[in-house]
Amino acid sequence: MVGVIEGFATIAIIVAVGWLLAHFRVLDESAQNNLSRLAFYVASPALLLQVMERTPLDTVLSRNLVTSLIAFTATVGIYLLLARSRGGPGSLGARLIGSLSAAYVNAGNLGIPIALYVLGDVAWVAPTLLMQLLIITPVYMALFDSDARGERPTLLRSIRRMFSNPITIGAIAGLLIAVLDIRLPRVIGGSIDLLGNMAVPAMLLAFGISLRRGPRPAAGRAARHVWTIVVLKTLVMPALALGVGLLLGMHGQALFAVVVTAALPTAQNIFTYAVRYRREVNLARDAIFVTTFVSVPVILIIAAGFHLAGV
Numbered sequence: 001m002v003g004v005i006e007g008f009a010t011i012a013i014i015v016a017v018g019w020l021l022a023h024f025r026v027l028d029e030s031a032q033n034n035l036s037r038l039a040f041y042v043a044s045p046a047l048l049l050q051v052m053e054r055t056p057l058d059t060v061l062s063r064n065l066v067t068s069l070i071a072f073t074a075t076v077g078i079y080l081l082l083a084r085s086r087g088g089p090g091s092l093g094a095r096l097i098g099s100l101s102a103a104y105v106n107a108g109n110l111g112i113p114i115a116l117y118v119l120g121d122v123a124w125v126a127p128t129l130l131m132q133l134l135i136i137t138p139v140y141m142a143l144f145d146s147d148a149r150g151e152r153p154t155l156l157r158s159i160r161r162m163f164s165n166p167i168t169i170g171a172i173a174g175l176l177i178a179v180l181d182i183r184l185p186r187v188i189g190g191s192i193d194l195l196g197n198m199a200v201p202a203m204l205l206a207f208g209i210s211l212r213r214g215p216r217p218a219a220g221r222a223a224r225h226v227w228t229i230v231v232l233k234t235l236v237m238p239a240l241a242l243g244v245g246l247l248l249g250m251h252g253q254a255l256f257a258v259v260v261t262a263a264l265p266t267a268q269n270i271f272t273y274a275v276r277y278r279r280e281v282n283l284a285r286d287a288i289f290v291t292t293f294v295s296v297p298v299i300l301i302i303a304a305g306f307h308l309a310g311v
Contacts, residue, residue, distance in 0.1 A: 005296075008292065008296055011204060011268075011292065014200075014201055014204040014205065014208070015204050015205075015207055015208040015211065016208060017205065017208060018204060018205035018206065018207060018208020018209045018211075018212075019208040019209070019211050019212045020208075021205070021208070021209065022208065022209040022211075022212035022213050023212050027205075027209055028209075028213065029209070029213050031206075031209060032206045032209040032210055032213070032275070033206075033275060035202045035203070035205055035206035035209075036202075036203070036206045036271070036272045036275040036276060037275075037276065038198065038202050039198070039199050039202040039203045039206070039269070039272050040166065040167070040272050040273070040276045041166050042166075042195055042198070043195055043196060043197075043198040043199035043202055044166070044167055044170065044199045044203075044269060044272070045166045045167055045169060045170025045171075045173075046170060046192045046193075046195035046196035046198075046199070047170070047195075047196035047197075047199040047200070048133055048167065048170040048171040048174060048196075049170045049171070049173050049174035049177070049192055049196070050174065050192060050193060050196045051129065051130075051133065051171075051174065052130070052133065052134075052170075052171055052172075052173075052174025052175045052177070052178055053174040053177045053178050053184075054178075062127055062254075063245070063248045063249070063250055063254070064124070064127040064128070064250075064254060064257065064258050065127035065128070065130070065131050066244075066248065067241055067244045067245045067248060067250065067258045068127055068128040068131050068241065068258060068261065068262065069131050069135065070240070070244045071103075071237055071238075071240040071241040071244055071258075071262050072103045072104075072131070072132075072136065072237075074240050074244075075102055075103040075232055075233075075236060075237045075240060076099040076102065076103050078102075078232060078236065079098060079099050079102040079103070079228075079229070079232055080095060080099060082228055082232075083095065083098055083225075083228075086224075086225075086228075091147070091279070092143065092146075092147040093144065093147040093148070093277055093279035093280070094279055094280045094283075096140055096143055096144060096147070096279065097270065097273070097274050097279050097280040097283060097284050098225070098229065098280065098283060100140060100266075100270045100273070100284075101229045101233070101266050101270055101283065101284055101287035101288070101291075102228075102229045102232040102233050102237075102266075102287070103232070103233065103237060104132060104136065104266060104267050104270055105128060105132070105233075105237075105261060105262065105264040105265070105266070105267060106264045106265050106266065106267040106268065106292075107125050107128045107129040107132060107261060107264060107267070111125040111128070111129065111261060111264050114260065114264070114299070115257070115261075118260060118299075118303060119253070119256070119257050119260065124253075124254075124257035124261070125257070125261055128258075128261045128262075132267075133171045134171060134175065137167055137168060137171065138165070138167075138168040138171070138172075140273075141165040141167055141168050142165070142168075144273065144276075144277050144279075145164075145165060147277070147279070148277050200268070203268040203269060203271065203272050204268060206271070206272070206275070207268055207271050207285065207288065210271070210281070210285050211285070211289065222282065222283060222286065225283065226283065226286045226287055226290060227290075229266075229283075229287045229291070230287065230290045230291050230294055233265065233266055233287070233291045233295075234263060234265070234291055234294045234295050234298045235298065237262045237263070238259050238260075238262040238263040238298070238302065240262070241258050241259050241261070241262035242255070242259045245258050245259065255306075256302075256303075256306045259302055259306075260299055260302055260303070263295055263298050263299050263302055264295060264299075265288065265291035265292040265294070265295040266284075266287045266288045266291045266292075267288075268288060270284045270287070270288065271284045271285055271288055
């Protein structure tokens with residue numbers, strides 16, 4: 001359980017630093033936007049290149065990946081049905097942010113330490129991480145770009161946008177480097193590492209600024225929508241992962257890993273996307289904030305349940 005606490009504590013400290021910088025007026029909303037843009041255009045693509053380059057692909061082509069993809073798709077489908085029936089956000093961009101908030105897990109800066117300390121091996125989170133990077137992110141980035149330009153998202157436009165987005169470019173570049181077994185010169189690799197290391201701190205600092213400068217999280221008219229997302233992310237999605245995993249014949253540590261990964265909170269980079277495309281910034285912020293707190297007891301309960309089952 002130490003890994004769960006350490007992972008969440010690390011995130012909380014950096015977010016608190018951002019909050020304090022905003023409180024003492026060292027940084028303001030313009031800094032929040034600049035940090036988010038830095039993360040989106042420079043640091044995150046470098047980080048994704050790192051991840052893709054260094055993750056053995058033979059560890060991710062498994063039932064874990066299939067289970068994660070089905071759980072993600074089902075959760076997004078449930079969210080869209082609920083949002084439509086309850087009069088939720090109507091624009092494409094708003095639905096994109098809402099669905100990502102409900103189903104896109106923090107498999108990177110939080111999932112990796114939890115995989116290491118709770119599951120015993122970082123490789124357990126790799127299938128979900130790469131599924132999000134190689135499948136989910138490119139599709140959503142193409143849709144975001146179409147929405148920002150006021151275009152109807154057709155297949156051709158989506159493919160074109162997909163390969164012109166910095167996030168997608170970083171992931172694909174890393175994949176090609178891994179598949180072709182390219183050895184980057186040390187000076188290039190070191191530079192990419194330094195840039196990639198800025199991604200998580202930049203996102204968390206921007207998030208902390210938004211907590212201080214923006215409205216109180218999960219308050220007002222949007223509270224019901226936020227809590228719907230929280231329930232989907234922290235309860236429904238891990239339950240779906242458990243059910244799908246059992247149907248696919250998963251058991252033991254593999255099943256434990258896929259359920260814990262599905263229970264991870266909403267990823268911080270959803271806030272970065274919301275700021276970049278100016279869509280539902282407060283919704284993304286609130287979903288990340290609340291799911292991060294709620295997921296702690298959920299993951300502890302899951303771990304206790306599997307422990308009692310002898311896993």
